[in-house]
Amino acid sequence: MLKQTEGSHAVAEAVGLCRPEVICAYPISPQTHIVEGLGEMVKSGEVTDCEFINVESEFAAMSVAIGSSATGARTYTATASQGILFMCEAVYNASGLGLPIVMTVANRAIGAPINIWNDHTDALSQRDSGWIQLFAETNQEALDLHILAFKLAEEVSLPVMVCMDGFILTHAYERVDVPTQEQVDAFLPPYEPRQALDPTDPVSIGAMVGPEAFSEVRYLAHAKQMQALELIPKLAAQFKTIFGRDSGGLTHSYLTDDAETIVVAMGSILGTIKDVVDEMRQAGEKIGVLGISSYRPFPLDNVRAALQNAKRVVVLEKSLAVGIGGVVSTDVRMAMSGLQLEGHTVVAGLGGRAITMKSLHALFAKAIRGELERLTFLDLDWDVVNKQLERERTTRRSGPAAESMLRDVGVVAARIG
């Protein structure tokens, strides 16, 4: 049924339709509306046979998720930002143990400086955790990816993070098509665990493994992600037959076939980029976009196939690997290895900085002119940066950087963007 609703609410409805048996979460912006919604649905009886557990921290949230998933219960949680860092040890354990937990990450920056707004550094900090990571472009896709995520997780026995841009998607009202229970049931069968803690058939889960088998157990995790690489397109096709929509998959190409310039990005910024690409196409530029939907496993072959006929590639990412530059770019460069392409990394939208069509137009035009640096920080205020660098060069006790730079920026209450 078509509805005009908040992204968080759409996701809560999707999770509810997946018949979860345990939901445990600790509130943190911008994820909170999702689990609040689910809490109400469990309490009102809209979601049945489900235990909603309030926990005392994110570490507890993931620990409870591990425990419940190990008993064979379909388990869901959600977090963001510092929350994912606080549960980090348990995040690795969930994947290491092969437990198909589904977790929404309402993408938000990581402090310090503390910042509640959107970027991708929280999810990407866990890129090597062994979880599958899927990124949503719209609220419709966020809704759909949760249904896909449970099926994918349970088929390969790995946990899945569904990443959606905090605030930009979670707090946006837009049109979504909420499927029926019958459709979801037809797609997602009841969970058949590979392992379950059961007093009538006791096993232990979580062995200590020494050098004699550690590499083999870890290789198995990689093998399962490679299985997921095969499975994700198949599930997207199945999803389309039941729900009638293209959602999920490994990558989404937009006007890339004849493109000389291809922009690579993840998440909700793809929409704005497509609008810019349409305008530049009208002006005669051969430009296209490649959206990465599955970041882990990373679809090296698909990315390479999409990029190989281009002249230049601009990876626009909402993340920063301090000391080298891009996070997503590193993987895209690996996919491009051996191809004679100009590669650019653009760090944009950190901590909620608006990414505007105007800035993107100027950026892509610069790339096409061959004037774009290897690493660019979109719309960086160099005055503020240089002023602080100068302060630090001339004064030993230069004081806390963030506070000084905020003073230099001045009042922001009057700003629109």
Place this chain on the structure above:
Amino acid sequence: MFQVRIHGRGGQGVVTAAEMLSIAAFEEGRHAQAFPSFGSERTGAPVVAFCRIADQEIRLREPIMEPDALIIQDPTLLFQVDVFSGLKKGGYILINTSRSFTDLGLADFVRDWPEERLLTVPATDLSRKHVGRPMPNVPLLAGFAAASGIIRLESVIKAINTKFSEKIARNNIAAATEAYQFVTDEIAGASHQEAAHA
């Protein structure tokens, strides 16, 4: 695409107003996208929310920097925030006030504006009268419907019924209906004046 920017203060239902506007547009079969300017959601702090309305899917996610319409829920913001930033020439300006644009010190700014695009609604008063609380968002939305014709009053009422429980909805519908009539009369007055000038 039609773009609306709503300015107000935390606690005045600014974000809810944008969401309701998107629901009203959806009810008329249109695509709509509402989102807040995130963060400073403290009571009394300046808050901005946005709504785009279009006939096809809306992919753009940037803040609305060149609105077709402005709804200003708190006139004290006029001197604190650059509320008019990027407003399209001749765009709709709807202010919650019982004073005139001239009294608000805006005569120079709106000198070349079409009269029927400059609208005031005593939305706080209407809200106090019907809802018993100073919550100007709904009367302003109804005023926007009357001013722009982008959405119908019936769609605003549907959005009210989606968002609020029965009793609060009923009171808000009364406030919305009076605000709609107020702006309709205001526009009729403006065109009457223009005719007199002609």
